[in-house]
Amino acid sequence: MLSYYFSLQYRRLSRWLNANGVPPFVGIFLAGFIFVFLSKLLFLKLTWASECFILIAFSQLAKLSAQKRNNQLSLIFDNLTKKKIRLVENLLLCLPYVIYLLYVGEFYAVGVLLLLAIIFSFIVFKTYVQNTIPTPFKKIPFENIIGFRKNWWLYLLLYFIVFQSVRVDNFNLGLVALGAIFLVQMSAYFTQESQFLVWIYNKNPNQFLLSKVKDAILSCLILSLPVALVLLLFNSQHFLIILGVLFIGLIYSSSIVLAKYSAYPNEISLPQAILYAISLVFPPLLLVIMCIFYSKSKKNLNLSL
Amino acid sequence: MILSVKNLSKKYGNKTVLKNINLEFEAGKIYGIVGKNGAGKTTLFKSLTSLESANGKIDSPLGNLKNHIGLLETNPLFLSRITGWEYLKLLCVARGINEDNFDKQNIFDLPLNEYVEFYSTGMKKKLAFMAILLQKNDILILDEPFNGVDIQSNIILSSLIEQLKQKNKTILISSHIFSTLSNLCDQILYLKNGQIVKSVLPQDYKTLEDEMKTDVLMNTSKEIML
Numbered sequence: 001m002l003s004y005y006f007s008l009q010y011r012r013l014s015r016w017l018n019a020n021g022v023p024p025f026v027g028i029f030l031a032g033f034i035f036v037f038l039s040k041l042l043f044l045k046l047t048w049a050s051e052c053f054i055l056i057a058f059s060q061l062a063k064l065s066a067q068k069r070n071n072q073l074s075l076i077f078d079n080l081t082k083k084k085i086r087l088v089e090n091l092l093l094c095l096p097y098v099i100y101l102l103y104v105g106e107f108y109a110v111g112v113l114l115l116l117a118i119i120f121s122f123i124v125f126k127t128y129v130q131n132t133i134p135t136p137f138k139k140i141p142f143e144n145i146i147g148f149r150k151n152w153w154l155y156l157l158l159y160f161i162v163f164q165s166v167r168v169d170n171f172n173l174g175l176v177a178l179g180a181i182f183l184v185q186m187s188a189y190f191t192q193e194s195q196f197l198v199w200i201y202n203k204n205p206n207q208f209l210l211s212k213v214k215d216a217i218l219s220c221l222i223l224s225l226p227v228a229l230v231l232l233l234f235n236s237q238h239f240l241i242i243l244g245v246l247f248i249g250l251i252y253s254s255s256i257v258l259a260k261y262s263a264y265p266n267e268i269s270l271p272q273a274i275l276y277a278i279s280l281v282f283p284p285l286l287l288v289i290m291c292i293f294y295s296k297s298k299k300n301l302n303l304s305l
Numbered sequence: 306m307i308l309s310v311k312n313l314s315k316k317y318g319n320k321t322v323l324k325n326i327n328l329e330f331e332a333g334k335i336y337g338i339v340g341k342n343g344a345g346k347t348t349l350f351k352s353l354t355s356l357e358s359a360n361g362k363i364d365s366p367l368g369n370l371k372n373h374i375g376l377l378e379t380n381p382l383f384l385s386r387i388t389g390w391e392y393l394k395l396l397c398v399a400r401g402i403n404e405d406n407f408d409k410q411n412i413f414d415l416p417l418n419e420y421v422e423f424y425s426t427g428m429k430k431k432l433a434f435m436a437i438l439l440q441k442n443d444i445l446i447l448d449e450p451f452n453g454v455d456i457q458s459n460i461i462l463s464s465l466i467e468q469l470k471q472k473n474k475t476i477l478i479s480s481h482i483f484s485t486l487s488n489l490c491d492q493i494l495y496l497k498n499g500q501i502v503k504s505v506l507p508q509d510y511k512t513l514e515d516e517m518k519t520d521v522l523m524n525t526s527k528e529i530m531l
Contacts, residue, residue, distance in 0.1 A: 138391075200395075303358070
């Protein structure tokens with residue numbers, strides 16, 4: 001039963017990769033390559049990289065412990081099989097981290113990670129409470145409302161980092177936090193949209209895209225402007241840098257809207273995400289990509305508007 | 306005539322789902338669509354709303370038809386972490402309607418400040434119905450509106466549909482509950498294998514119901530070994 005369950009998961013992954021135009025073996029190889037590259041970078045730049053590794057693995061383990069999927073597993077499998085599945089999937093998830101930590105000789109972190117994997121296989125997380133989390137986006141539903149409710153704790157953390165950056169007079173830290181706010185806000189646009197939710201609009205594709213871009217910019221400003229102002233107040237000599245980051249952030253925030261609808265009605269595909277990620281590293285490419293995404297978005301939206 | 310459909314056909318690959326549908330709908334009337342699962346009811350509705358592309362011609366004096374149609378899907382899709390209030394606001398914003406006072410119009414007493422994902426199936430349907438009422442559409446397409454909704458709300462739904470008819474709205478309803486349709490509709494269309502095989506007026510509803518029953522029983526040749 002276990003082998004069938006995991007072969008089914010592998011088939012799902014293969015189908016997802018195939019649907020995104022990536023042969024499964026290439027996708028898995030690429031994922032491995034990116035993982036090793038990012039890990040090397042992390043361990044090169046940070047002294048607390050192994051703690052960071054544990055934190056990333058922790059957040060992923062927490063997702064596997066979500067109540068909804070655990071209830072689903074309980075409905076299908078008996079208790080013992082379910083526990084075995086949970087343990088194996090937790091260990092599989094931790095495997096890349098464990099291998100890398102062994103490679104860099106962080107045996108203490110390996111122990112912590114394996115212990116977490118075992119403990120989490122017995123835990124079910126209620127992912128979020130039923131109480132409605134208020135958002136500053138009441139008048140502009142809906143991506144940013146969802147994004148804010150998913151990531152409110154991250155925003156809190158980033159605002160705290162900004163506060164710390166002012167306290168210890170570390171301008172770069174504050175700037176990184178400002179950039180991170182943009183990234184978190186942009187992640188709201190990775191939600192797949194049903195055709196119905198586009199169809200309801202009394203707008204043509206151009207008007208629709210414009211209104212969505214406006215909403216994205218407004219939401220981005222609501223979240224980032226207080227931080228930018230605080231940084232300006234305490235680092236007025238760097239005002240050009242702060243305004244530059246704010247401007248670039250707003251451009252990226254607009255471009256993610258185009259990226260989303262260039263894939264509509266599907267989720268942003270892997271090649272699109274890679275293309276977009278490259279433009280994050282090499283911003284001039286964004287101009288070309290935005291034109292491509294805009295023309296694709298218009299074409300896709302014509303189907304529903 | 307508020308809506309006319311000529312030679313509407315739809316294929317999924319080699320499979321024909323709708324075959325040369327010709328229909329005319331008038332304002333201030335309620336139309337029922339019946340047919341077994343897979344007969345093409347939902348595809349017909351999606352084609353009328355242009356959510357699915359199809360061959361044929363759909364005409365209406367209303368202009369851009371989709372801005373005048375309210376669609377209630379069989380299983381309305383809601384995103385997580387969205388409250389009932391926010392869903393209603395989204396559907397109003399989408400149509401350029403500036404409306405905020407949803408509590409006053411909350412005919413089903415829904416908990417609008419709670420996340421929709423915690424609503425029951427019936428509550429979700431009522432919320433979706435309330436949203437298309439707020440949009441003030443001229444044509445309402447209701448795909449299985451009575452499914453999963455409690456008896457009390459079914460009565461309210463039926464009464465609202467009657468009121469919409471009085472306001473000269475055109476309503477298309479699909480349902481498996483023949484009695485509800487026969488009480489409400491001015492005309493019932495029988496969809497079978499993607500074709501409208503019968504269009505029936507109230508005096509012939511009983512005959513149609515009997516015919517459908519016979520049709521189903523005659524064609525049930527397989528059974529599950531219990």
